[in-house]
Amino acid sequence: MKSIVLDEIPFALDIADLQGRLHLASNSESAGEFRELAEEAQHLARPKAVFIECYVEHRGADSVTLGTVTLTSPALRANLDQVERVFPYVATCGREIDRLVVPTGDFLRQYWLDAIKAALLECSRSYLRTYLEVTYALGKTSSMYPGSGDAMVWPIEQQRLLFSLLGDVEALVGVALTGSFLMIPVKSVSGILFPTETNFQSCQLCHRENCPSRKAQFDKHLWRSVLGAAEPDA
Numbered sequence: 217m218k219s220i221v222l223d224e225i226p227f228a229l230d231i232a233d234l235q236g237r238l239h240l241a242s243n244s245e246s247a248g249e250f251r252e253l254a255e256e257a258q259h260l261a262r263p264k265a266v267f268i269e270c271y272v273e274h275r276g277a278d279s280v281t282l283g284t285v286t287l288t289s290p291a292l293r294a295n296l297d298q299v300e301r302v303f304p305y306v307a308t309c310g311r312e313i314d315r316l317v318v319p320t321g322d323f324l325r326q327y328w329l330d331a332i333k334a335a336l337l338e339c340s341r342s343y344l345r346t347y348l349e350v351t352y353a354l355g356k357t358s359s360m361y362p363g364s365g366d367a368m369v370w371p372i373e374q375q376r377l378l379f380s381l382l383g384d385v386e387a388l389v390g391v392a393l394t395g396s397f398l399m400i401p402v403k404s405v406s407g408i409l410f411p412t413e414t415n416f417q418s419c420q421l422c423h424r425e426n427c428p429s430r431k432a433q434f435d436k437h438l439w440r441s442v443l444g445a446a447e448p449d450a
Contacts, residue, residue, distance in 0.1 A: 217283055219383050222265045222347060227339040229258050229332065238331055250328050253316070257332045261313045263340035264389040267305035267348065267409075268382055272296055285377050289370035292360055292408070299410045303352075304381045307344050308404035309336035311390040333403040341405060354411045361407040363397070372397045378406050 231254045232242070240247040274281035275297070278290040282302065296302065313333060318325040349357055363372030375397040379385050386392045392400045399406065 217268050217270050217381075219266050219268045219388060221388050222267075222340075222344060223262065223389065225263045225265070225340055225343045227261070227263060227336065227343070229254050229335055231255075234331060234335060238328065246324075249325075253325060253328055254332055256316055257313055257329070257336075260315050261332075261336050262310040263308065263336045263343075264310050265305060265307040265340050265344040266382055266385060266388045267303050267344065269301065269303055269352070270381065271301055272299065282381060285381050287370075287374055287377055289360075289374065291369045295358070295360060295412065296410060299412070301352075301411075303348055303409040304378055304407070305344060305409060306379070306382060306385050306389060306391050306399075306404060306406045307337065307340040308389055308391050308399075309333040309340065309401055311401055314401070330403075333401070337403040337405065345409065348409055356411065356413060357409050358412045359407045359409045361405060375399075375406060378408070 231251055234254060235242060235247050235250060238250065240250055270282045272280050272282060274286075275293060276286070276288075278293050279286050279288040280293055280296050281287075282304065313329075313336065316329065318329055345357065345359075348354060360370060362370050362375045362378055364370070375393060379393055382388070390401070391404045391406075394400060
C-alpha cells in the first residue's frame with residue numbers, strides 16, 4: 217500500500233461568495249480589503265491531500281482491520297459491512313497560506329483568513345473526492361471522520377491509527393497530529409471514503425444541536441440500527 221499525494225490541486229477562490237458569507241457589502245471598504253486578502257491567499261495557497269487504497273482484511277463485532285491496523289467503531293463497522301475497498305485520507309488547506317501574515321490583534325482579518333482557509337480545505341476535499349470517484353470508478357461515496365458524531369461513534373483517539381495507515385503525513389502534506397489528536401493546520405480533515413448506496417453523514421449520529429458544521433439532522437432510527445443502543449439521553 218503506497219500513499220498518493222495530490223499537491224497540485226487547481227482552485228479558484230470564489231471571492232464574491234465568500235464576501236456574501238461574511239456579510240460584506242460589495243461596494244464597502246471592508247469588501248475591498250477582504251478582496252486584497254483573498255487575492256494574496258489565491259497566490260500563496262497550495263491545498264493538498266494524501267490517500268491510500270486499501271482493503272478490509274477483517275471485521276470484528278465493532279471493528280474493521282485495514283492492512284495491519286484495526287479501527288474500532290461500531291458505525292464504521294456497520295458502514296463497511298458490504299464494502300471491500302476503502303480510501304483513508306487527509307485533506308488540508310496547506311501550510312503555505314500561513315505565509316500570509318495578519319497583524320496580531322486584527323481579529324477581523326483573522327476571521328476573514330479563517331474563512332479563506334475553510335474554503336481552501338473544501339477545495340481540497342472536493343477535488344480529492346472527485347479524483348477518487350473518477351480514477352477508481354467508485355460511483356456514489358460517503359465518508360466517516362474520527363471525532364465526528366457523538367464520541368462513541370468513532371473516537372477521535374483513533375486519529376493516530378488512521379494517520380499510521382498513510383505514513384508520514386507531515387512529510388507528505390504538512391499535516392501534524394497533536395497530543396490531543398487535533399490536526400495542524402487546523403483547516404484539515406482526515407477520514408475514510410468508501411463506496412455506498414446510502415447518503416450517510418456522521419452528523420446523523422451526532423446530538424450536538426447547535427453545531428455550525430452540521431450537514432444533516434440527527435437520525436434516531438439510524439442511531440439505534442447502527443449502534444444497537446438507545447440514545448444516551450433517552
